Amino acid sequence: MAIRLYxxxxxxxAYKAALSLELAGLDWExxxxxFFHSExxxxxxxxxxxxxxxxxxxEDEIVLTQSGVIQDYVAETxxxxxxxxxxxxxxxxxxxxxxxxxxxxxxxxxxxxMNFLPSYKRSDAVNAFLIARHTAAMTVLDRCLxxxxxxxxxxxxxxxIANCGYLFYExxxxxxxxxxxxxxxxxxxxxxxxxxxxxxxxxxxxPADRA
Numbered sequence: 001m002a003i004r005l006y007x008x009x010x011x012x013x014a015y016k017a018a019l020s021l022e023l024a025g026l027d028w029e030x031x032x033x034x035f036f037h038s039e040x041x042x043x044x045x046x047x048x049x050x051x052x053x054x055x056x057x058x059e060d061e062i063v064l065t066q067s068g069v070i071q072d073y074v075a076e077t078x079x080x081x082x083x084x085x086x087x088x089x090x091x092x093x094x095x096x097x098x099x100x101x102x103x104x105x106x107x108x109x110x111x112x113x114m115n116f117l118p119s120y121k122r123s124d125a126v127n128a129f130l131i132a133r134h135t136a137a138m139t140v141l142d143r144c145l146x147x148x149x150x151x152x153x154x155x156x157x158x159x160x161i162a163n164c165g166y167l168f169y170e171x172x173x174x175x176x177x178x179x180x181x182x183x184x185x186x187x188x189x190x191x192x193x194x195x196x197x198x199x200x201x202x203x204x205x206x207p208a209d210r211a
Contacts, residue, residue, distance in 0.1 A: 003028035005070075006048065006056040008035050008205035010116070012108055012166035014055040015199040017070040020161050022202060023195050024078035032204040036116075067165070068096040071158040081158045091152045095159035102137035106130050107166040111173035115207075131174030138180055145182035149189060156193060164190050168198060171207070 005021060007014035007030050021028040033039050033054050040052045049056045049065045057064045057073070064070050075082030075092075083089040099105075110130035113122055141163060144151065151159040167177065167187060177184045190196060200206040 001060065004031050004058045005029070005203075006031045006033050006045075006058070007054050007203045008033050009200045009203040010205060010207065011035070011054050011203075012104055012111075012169065012199070013053070013067045014203060015168075016067040016104075016158075016162050016165040017055040017057060017074075018199075018202050019165075019196070020071045020074045020081060020158055022197060023156075023161070023193055024074050024080040025195070026074065026078055030203050035205075036210060068100060068158075068162060071096070071162060075158050081156060081161065083157070084153065088152055088157075092157050092159040095151050096162045098137075098140075099159075099162040099165070103134070103141065103163055104165050106134040106137065107173055107175065110134060111166065111169065111171055114173055115171040127174070134174060138175065138183060142180040142182045145186050149186070156190065160186070160190060 003021065003026060005014070005018055005028055007018055009015075018028075018030065033045065035054065039045055040049075040054065046052055048058075048063065051065060053065065055065070055067055055070060057070045062073075064073055071081075074080075083092055107130075110127055113127050113130070150156050151163065164187060166173070167175065167183070168191075177187055200208075
């Protein structure tokens, strides 16, 4: 039976899991979660994931939540996008934690606040703070990519897929890849990988569907 990934296209965190599954060549299918009509708050979804978040991956009796955990499972079971040794695995984990705290953990709220909240609920001060934090993180990422094709080792890993999760979205959130030459080239390399797809192509749900 195919792996099921509960997701929706606007979710950068779900995109990390979906893209990892796709690039690893695993048999999977998306299950649309209607986030914008509060599906993640309903009892049926909370029974699947008490945290009330996507992504959720289900394979037979295995149920995994949090994108980094799903990515680790994909790499371990497929033998792709992973590590050569324990040292590389720790370095991959370091970059996934960086992404969660400094990259996606800031870009996600900024993008949501700027594009998906009703205008009367938006705060310019909050968004300015988030954009400043994310710009600082992108400066670190750009410097670490200087002279490198990938974040860990000589091949793409789930560290790369984690950190690119929000960076392919077109909705404005204070990030312009052209401001960071190393990130820009790195995103082009990721998009050139066999099987790469844009989040709105890979998962159901997009702003156009709700327009």
